[in-house]
Amino acid sequence: MIEYPEIDRYASLDSPLHRFDPRAKLIAFLSLIFSIVLVPDLKVAFIGLLFAVFMLILSRIPLTFVFHYLEWVAIFILSFFVILIFTFPGEEIARFYLLSITAEGLYTGSLITVRAFSALILIFPMIGTMRFDTTIKALYRLRVPGSLVQMLMFTYRYIFVLMDEFQSIWTAMESRGFQLRSNFYALSTIGKALGMLFVRSYERAERVYQAMCSRGYTGNPRTLVEFDIRMKDYLLAVSIMGFAVSLHIASFTGVI
Amino acid sequence: MSVAISVQNLGYVYSDGTVALEDVNMEVYEGERVVIAGPNGAGKTTLLLHLNGILRSTEGEVEVFGRSLKRLRREEIIRDVGLVFQDPDDQLFMPTLFDDLAFGPVNLGLKEEEVRKRVKEALSILGLSGYENRCPHHLSYGEKKKASLAAIISMEPKILVLDEPTANLDPRSRAELIEIIKELNEREGITIVVATHDINAVPELADRVYVLNRRIIAEGTPGEIFNDAALLRDNNLEVPEVYKLFEVLRCFGYPCEELPLSIDDAVAELTRTINERHIHLHIHEHTHEDVNRIRSKYEHHG
Ligand SMILES: Nc1ncnc2c1ncn2[C@@H]1O[C@H](COP(=O)(O)OP(=O)(O)OP(=O)(O)O)[C@@H](O)[C@H]1O
Ligand SMILES: [Mg+2]
Numbered sequence A: 001m002i003e004y005p006e007i008d009r010y011a012s013l014d015s016p017l018h019r020f021d022p023r024a025k026l027i028a029f030l031s032l033i034f035s036i037v038l039v040p041d042l043k044v045a046f047i048g049l050l051f052a053v054f055m056l057i058l059s060r061i062p063l064t065f066v067f068h069y070l071e072w073v074a075i076f077i078l079s080f081f082v083i084l085i086f087t088f089p090g091e092e093i094a095r096f097y098l099l100s101i102t103a104e105g106l107y108t109g110s111l112i113t114v115r116a117f118s119a120l121i122l123i124f125p126m127i128g129t130m131r132f133d134t135t136i137k138a139l140y141r142l143r144v145p146g147s148l149v150q151m152l153m154f155t156y157r158y159i160f161v162l163m164d165e166f167q168s169i170w171t172a173m174e175s176r177g178f179q180l181r182s183n184f185y186a187l188s189t190i191g192k193a194l195g196m197l198f199v200r201s202y203e204r205a206e207r208v209y210q211a212m213c214s215r216g217y218t219g220n221p222r223t224l225v226e227f228d229i230r231m232k233d234y235l236l237a238v239s240i241m242g243f244a245v246s247l248h249i250a251s252f253t254g255v256i
Numbered sequence B: 001m002s003v004a005i006s007v008q009n010l011g012y013v014y015s016d017g018t019v020a021l022e023d024v025n026m027e028v029y030e031g032e033r034v035v036i037a038g039p040n041g042a043g044k045t046t047l048l049l050h051l052n053g054i055l056r057s058t059e060g061e062v063e064v065f066g067r068s069l070k071r072l073r074r075e076e077i078i079r080d081v082g083l084v085f086q087d088p089d090d091q092l093f094m095p096t097l098f099d100d101l102a103f104g105p106v107n108l109g110l111k112e113e114e115v116r117k118r119v120k121e122a123l124s125i126l127g128l129s130g131y132e133n134r135c136p137h138h139l140s141y142g143e144k145k146k147a148s149l150a151a152i153i154s155m156e157p158k159i160l161v162l163d164e165p166t167a168n169l170d171p172r173s174r175a176e177l178i179e180i181i182k183e184l185n186e187r188e189g190i191t192i193v194v195a196t197h198d199i200n201a202v203p204e205l206a207d208r209v210y211v212l213n214r215r216i217i218a219e220g221t222p223g224e225i226f227n228d229a230a231l232l233r234d235n236n237l238e239v240p241e242v243y244k245l246f247e248v249l250r251c252f253g254y255p256c257e258e259l260p261l262s263i264d265d266a267v268a269e270l271t272r273t274i275n276e277r278h279i280h281l282h283i284h285e286h287t288h289e290d291v292n293r294i295r296s297k298y299e300h301h302g
Helices: A022-038 A042-059 A063-087 A103-127 A132-141 A146-174 A184-214 A231-253 B044-051 B074-080 B097-107 B112-125 B141-153 B171-188 B199-205 B222-227 B229-234 B241-251 B263-276 B287-297
Strands: A092-096 A099-102 B003-013 B019-029 B033-037 B059-064 B081-084 B159-163 B191-196 B208-213 B215-220
Touching (some): A022 A042, A022 A103, A022 A132, A022 A231, A042 A103, A042 A231, A063 A099, A063 A103, A099 A103, A132 A146, A146 A184, B003 B044, B003 B191, B019 B191, B033 B044, B033 B199, B044 B059, B044 B081, B044 B159, B044 B191, B081 B141, B097 B112, B112 B141, B141 B159, B141 B171, B171 B191, B171 B199, B199 B222, B208 B222, B215 B222, B215 B229, B222 B229, B241 B263
Parallel strands (some): B033 B208, B159 B191
Antiparallel strands (some): A092 A099, B003 B019, B003 B059, B208 B215
8 A cells, every 4th residue: 555645643642842833833943944944053053953853852753753754855865965075175184086075065064964854853843743734724824825725735635535546546557467667568557547647636626626616615715713822832932933043143153 | 386496408518529418408396306317427417517507508597596597606506506526525625524514604704603503513414523623535435425415514505416425335324315315305495406326215315306318308206207117228227126026026916006116115015905905926827928028128237
């Protein structure tokens, strides 16, 4: 079976971050992420990474779950790191045959890697601690443009349906003896299956649109949302954002 | 009785040239239950999409409570006519059941309190109370089918139009859904239009049947329709198994004027005849011939 992308699998756990008001949480964490990816100093960025890990632990989301998602991204980031340390111009500090590592390259490479990992890790305590539909509603309440909210909403609802549809096409192919090989025949068959999926999604989109019109859809999604923001939410949000700002003060003044 | 829906000379051609409907005439009275029966590709879904103005044809006319849909805005139409789609995955497009059930009422401009009340009621009618925060993807097919009916009930339409409500359901969910539809009709007086090829559901859901095969082929009570073997054969329609059984029993000398269409009818029929006279089943010289004639009559169903 295929595996569904379920970032919100641990949304029903209980932690301070699960109890955090969704809107405040989104704003606080987004500012933190922005702040960290803009930090110019490696040491400060490292502190950011530690804080991100702390937030992750605070969220109680199992680390294995997070690592499973990070595996693939890690390969990407690390290859970027390797390319940077070998190609960045500057003072040479080591040499492998024809390739030289520069101090500047090492610094920049590490800085980018640390920033990227911090940002990625922060995504989990941010949206992994509430159901994805809550995230969507929080965005809706924060007056994020309607078309973006709808896009997220429909992606969330239909990604599973699409995956099921692909699975059923795939099963039908396999049950008639199709085997995945790297030859032209296999590739063209997969191409056709994807085309089929495309046609099916197109037709489904049309029917869903008809169903929406049948219930009075006129272009903007409207729904009822019940959020209850409290003092503790403001406090938590302000402290996280305070931390985000202090990272920049620290790297600007060079206290660390 | 006043006319709820009136379809006159309706024709529809899809953009690829497929002629889906041709000169369709149909009338549904207020409080009535009408089934539209027809084989695959007969145009049932196409016809239903015209009933709430999703498809608008230039050919012919559809009127709801005497007003032409051409002159009504969609918001006005959907207040009266609620359409439940065949595939619940098309119908349930919001992230949670609550959102989905609230979608229609919110669009109708109802107050938040009223919306919440309606959602709650609709869920309880369908036996889905407590499912508010469930995500449609994690529901069983039967639950999805019920939820998509609930999403329309929360809009409280006067006319409920359902496309294949019983398709792909297990016997229990099927019976539950039929019961709910019947109750909505009896208790709330909601007019029901159902498109189906589940022939065993017809006697339970229909006061009147239209047979559609691009055009309206026939109209009548379920009994009248099932009596017309040629009509059924030409339109690939089945007859309830009970009906066939009693037709066979008749060959063995069972006295029965009106063949029962459902198990309930059959029980009533048996009770009546057995009380009234002495039933003696026997094999006479024509029995074999007669039975074979009946079997060949329904042969086209394999
Ligand atoms: N979007 C479309 N574009 C072109 N042709 C279509 C489209 N939708 C349906 N048709 C065609 O119109 C005819 C009637 O289709 P429709 O879906 O209304 O039949 P139906 O009675 O609902 O069938 P079923 O019992 O299989 O649901 C069919 O021949 C079908 O292939
Ligand atoms: Mg259909």
